[in-house]
Amino acid sequence: MxxxxxxxxxxxxxxxxxxxxxxxxxxxxxxxSLGINYGQVGSSLPPPDRVLDLIRSLKVTKARIYDTNPQILTTFAKSNIELIVTIENQMLPVVMDPQQALQWVSTHIKPYFPATKITGIQVGNEVFTDVDTTLIGYLVPAILSIHDALVQLGLDKYIQVSTPSSLAVLDESYPPSAGSFKSEVSGVMSQFLQFLSSTGSPFWINAYPYFAYKDDPNKISLDYVLFNKNPGVVDPFTKLHYDNMLYAQVDAVVYAMYRLGYAGIEVRVSETGWPSKGDPSEIGATVENAAVYNRNLVRRQMRNEGTPLRPNMRLEVYLFALFNEEMKPGPTSERNYGLFQTDGTMAYNAGFSALATTSSTSSASISxxxxxxxxxxxxxxxxxxxxxxxxxxx
Structure with missing residues (x-):
């Protein structure tokens, strides 16, 4: 016994x-599964070495920049932070040429890899909805040329090529099962999806539930867009239940790809966030709402969640953004998406544990x-x- x-x-x-x-x-x-966008449209941002310390203090292991700043690429070497870099929109007509693409990769990527853990190249940003409609014609050739250059240099197994799109690329997004791309981009979109399918690269979407709430606050529940407890909505066709708008937006993109014949492509969120300040007409842009949105999103990421349509596929999300960027044009909200001010002080508590203590760090910080x-x-x-x-x- x-x-x-x-x-x-x-x-x-x-x-x-x-x-x-x-x-x-x-x-x-x-x-x-959580990353952060490191924008640089500010006059007094901390130097890259301080930014690296800040990102590390947030326990975030992924970051995205909107160029290939050599100072950042050098500083992030041996940091083990996965970095996604961007080819600016105006460069698309140049890098669509195979020789120019090879030259670009040889100059902007190869010297820094693998010391700097570059895992992705975003070819342009929101090209499908850019005011310059001529860019759409350059997009797929540029993507193919950049990928071919990576192949030639033996880097294609380590670095994925894609492009982030605005949610405005969808013609329909509600209910999620009705998701479809705008007819004017469907031709190029099919070519782009064929590339993603053949290379195993993800479809990146910039998704902001804030915009939907701001445009129709009387019909859209604030709790629904902030990930707070709420009754949610049920897709009448699939009967899937959604308790937040971000997951509904992601699934709408999945259904849009289904409609073009592509079912196995992963969707990742390249940007999402909430402004802590806005103009009087920008309803909901408050510190309180920004803190709740990002805090709840961080908690969801801790659960390793997928969307209702793909519950077993972890949703990768990049928060926008690390800093308030005071030099950005447009409404006040555009300059107030940051978790931190340009001097490195915390704009609000978003649920991270910042080891680099600042004067505005709240004692209620959630680690x-x-x-x-x-x-x-x-x-x-x-x-x-x-x-x-x-x-x-x-």
Missing amino acids: ATLLRRVVMMIHAFLLFSFCFSVYGFLRGVA LASSAAKAAKMEYQILMYWLLVFFMTF
């Missing part, structure tokens, strides 16, 4: 150890690490309780 009891105890210890490790593994995967520890502790306690019940029953 004593031998049997010892075996039972050993099994319990092994099971507890496995469960605890699984909990920690889940936390690490959750953080790995990703501490949240994971609490979750693991709770799982451990629950597991202990049921194992005790099982043991007493045995």
